[in-house]
Amino acid sequence: MNLVTAEEIRPDQSLDITGETCPMTFVRTRLALDRMQPGQVLHLALKGEEPRRNVPRTAAEQGHAVLSATEAPDGVLLLLIRKKA
Secondary structure, eight states: OBSSOTTTSOOSEEEEOTTOOTTHHHHHHHHHHHTSOTTOEEEEEEOSHHHHHHHHHHHHHTTOEEEEEEEOTTSOEEEEEEOOO
């Protein structure tokens, strides 16, 4: 799912949760999104099978837009998430 690249969108905030496990991965993501203004973009780095499945799905279920998901060579998934309006 590569809709846009990080070069095309300038994230407003970045969050590295590669050291976290579920459910803390989405708790940290949600807290970051809650502190942002509507329409702002979060650049998120995460690792692990469960967070890869759950974080993008849960963000979308809550109305946020997953703009891109890019696989990094080290197994990290990089997401761009736009906070819902």
